[in-house]
Amino acid sequence: MKAIQLLEKDRIELRDVPKPEIAENEILLRVRAASICGSDIRMWKNGYKNVTPETPLTLGHEFAGEIAEVGAKIRGYHVGQRVAAAPNIGCGTCDLCVSGNTHLCRNYDAFGISIPGGFAEYVRIPYHAISQGNIAILEEDISYQEAALVEPLSCVYNGQKLLGIRPGDDVLVIGLGPIGIMHIMTAKLFGAGKIFASDLSEERMEKAKELIPDIHLIRGDIREGFKEYGIEGVDVCIIAAPAAEAQAQSLYYMNMNGKLLFFGGLPKDRENVMINTNLIHYNQLQIQGCTKQSISEYRLCAKLVNDKRIPLALIMSDTYEITDYRAAFENAAAARGLKHVITF
Numbered sequence: 159m160k161a162i163q164l165l166e167k168d169r170i171e172l173r174d175v176p177k178p179e180i181a182e183n184e185i186l187l188r189v190r191a192a193s194i195c196g197s198d199i200r201m202w203k204n205g206y207k208n209v210t211p212e213t214p215l216t217l218g219h220e221f222a223g224e225i226a227e228v229g230a231k232i233r234g235y236h237v238g239q240r241v242a243a244a245p246n247i248g249c250g251t252c253d254l255c256v257s258g259n260t261h262l263c264r265n266y267d268a269f270g271i272s273i274p275g276g277f278a279e280y281v282r283i284p285y286h287a288i289s290q291g292n293i294a295i296l297e298e299d300i301s302y303q304e305a306a307l308v309e310p311l312s313c314v315y316n317g318q319k320l321l322g323i324r325p326g327d328d329v330l331v332i333g334l335g336p337i338g339i340m341h342i343m344t345a346k347l348f349g350a351g352k353i354f355a356s357d358l359s360e361e362r363m364e365k366a367k368e369l370i371p372d373i374h375l376i377r378g379d380i381r382e383g384f385k386e387y388g389i390e391g392v393d394v395c396i397i398a399a400p401a402a403e404a405q406a407q408s409l410y411y412m413n414m415n416g417k418l419l420f421f422g423g424l425p426k427d428r429e430n431v432m433i434n435t436n437l438i439h440y441n442q443l444q445i446q447g448c449t450k451q452s453i454s455e456y457r458l459c460a461k462l463v464n465d466k467r468i469p470l471a472l473i474m475s476d477t478y479e480i481t482d483y484r485a486a487f488e489n490a491a492a493a494r495g496l497k498h499v500i501t502f
């Protein structure tokens with residue numbers, strides 16, 4: 159079967175690899191759609207631990223498809239079922255896993271990160287993933303492409319749930335890539351009041367406004383922009399860009415009792431950020447971090463998309479055959495368009 163593999167830094171290839179064989183407690187998934195994430199691009203550009211030309215890794219952690227084979231010992235799933243798989247698999251026995259936070263397990267595995275991922279015609283779903291509920295059965299009104307995008311959406315949802323947007327809160331989203339736009343869509347669901355949005359790229363701002371016409375764009379200096387809208391600050395600020403400066407500056411954009419979400423990592427050489435902690439103290443601010451998603455959040459997000467509460471299809475820029483993977487990866491790396499999805 160065909161699979162997109164990382165061999166080393168700067169080297170991904172479409173290769174013929176053996177179709178996986180499953181044990182009696184495993185499932186074989188035939189992939190129908192898999193989307194490219196920023197972390198796939200980072201792994202491509204920087205390489206990844208333990209990945210070498212001798213030990214390549216099939217990438218892809220955002221994917222959906224249909225069940226092709228079910229091991230004899232598996233109950234609850236059948237061949238032909240439309241499903242999506244949450245990527246993070248906990249050890250299953252630590253306190254975090256037992257509390258439902260398998261995504262916070264220290265000994266976790268993940269498709270496309272530590273085990274073969276979804277940029278392939280078939281993926282083997284190991285027993286741990288099945289027993290933890292990683293396989294979500296798709297309802298009828300969600301497409302495979304949308305289902306692939308449920309993974310990043312559920313990362314966004316996890317962050318906003320922790321953040322706790324209150325109805326009517328004015329929200330500022332900085333960074334209008336696919337993740338920033340998912341944050342806007344999700345903030346609406348949580349009852350946000352006015353939503354302000356900013357990005358260094360004029361093209362991305364125009365695109366966001368086209369997709370979600372009721373947002374308020376801010377160009378250039380954010381506090382100057384606030385003045386034009388007659389506000390002093392916002393109740394919630396979400397930084398959806400790997401920008402240290404934006405994180406540091408965001409504390410100055412906040413109303414009293416405001417909440418910030420730092421979503422997304424910074425490059426290793428810029429991870430120490432100087433922030434004014436007096437603003438946290440005197441303005442009673444909260445800064446929230448988040449990572450990945452729980453299984454229940456993943457399943458809930460699939461339902462929200464199925465029920466047309468989140469118009470995820472808007473975020474899909476292009477679909478590609480697997481043989482056109484290079485164009486897909488290059489467009490994603492150059493931040494052209496929003497989400498790039500490989501279909502099978």
Ligand SMILES: [Zn+2]
Nearest residue numbers: 195197220310
């Ligand atoms: Zn991702």
Ligand SMILES: [Zn+2]
Nearest residue numbers: 249252255263
């Ligand atoms: Zn665990």
